[in-house]
Amino acid sequence: MKATCSLLFTCKTLVLYSFVLLMGHCKDTYDNTKPYADLQVPAFTETGANTFGCLVNGQAWANFGGEYQSQLGIGGIVYNKVKAGVTGDSAIVVIYMSARLTVSSNGTTTKDETMTLNIPDEGGNLNGVHLLNQFDGLFTYYSITKGTTYTSLKRNPFTVNILKDSIADIQGNLGSTIVSGKFNGMLYNHTQTDSLRIVGGVFDVIY
Numbered sequence: 001m002k003a004t005c006s007l008l009f010t011c012k013t014l015v016l017y018s019f020v021l022l023m024g025h026c027k028d029t030y031d032n033t034k035p036y037a038d039l040q041v042p043a044f045t046e047t048g049a050n051t052f053g054c055l056v057n058g059q060a061w062a063n064f065g066g067e068y069q070s071q072l073g074i075g076g077i078v079y080n081k082v083k084a085g086v087t088g089d090s091a092i093v094v095i096y097m098s099a100r101l102t103v104s105s106n107g108t109t110t111k112d113e114t115m116t117l118n119i120p121d122e123g124g125n126l127n128g129v130h131l132l133n134q135f136d137g138l139f140t141y142y143s144i145t146k147g148t149t150y151t152s153l154k155r156n157p158f159t160v161n162i163l164k165d166s167i168a169d170i171q172g173n174l175g176s177t178i179v180s181g182k183f184n185g186m187l188y189n190h191t192q193t194d195s196l197r198i199v200g201g202v203f204d205v206i207y
Contacts, residue, residue, distance in 0.1 A: 054201035158185035
């Protein structure tokens with residue numbers, strides 16, 4: 001009986017140790033450079049598909065990749081999702097959505113960027129064209145790896161066209177809102193000495 005218990009304990013220990021080693025190996029070898037090379041802007045949809053993408057100076061940018069997260073030595077790759085919700089105070093309500101693109105080569109992050117879209121909700125339906133600048137909405141691009149930020153400016157407002165805003169999710173449950181639309185415009189760095197041209201932008205999120 002003691003020999004059987006000892007054998008079972010040894011087997012469980014080996015399985016756990018193997019799992020920890022596998023997770024650690026995953027962190028060291030995670031590489032999504034090949035899929036990134038084929039990255040494309042997602043198609044426009046109106047179903048709450050959790051998509052966000054555009055062309056940045058002609059190069060495809062989309063919510064893509066993930067990062068290794070662990071707790072007590074056990075973990076794995078957590079893939080990026082578009083985040084959306086409501087923020088602001090009693091005077092101004094803002095609908096926001098944020099997407100992230102991360103590229104890793106053998107466990108080392110080589111590209112880490114976010115895009116965040118903020119749209120003031122002036123009451124009622126969001127459908128229609130919104131012109132974003134520092135005061136009435138904002139579009140921000142941030143490269144974490146480079147430490148650079150580009151935003152929309154009042155002198156050349158960023159255009160967002162909300163094509164769908166409905167109070168229902170893809171299962172038909174009340175209480176969630178699908179917001180989808182298209183966007184394009186220019187973003188500028190802090191000193192306005194450099195810019196990014198954003199075209200063909202699409203998003204389809206639930207908040």
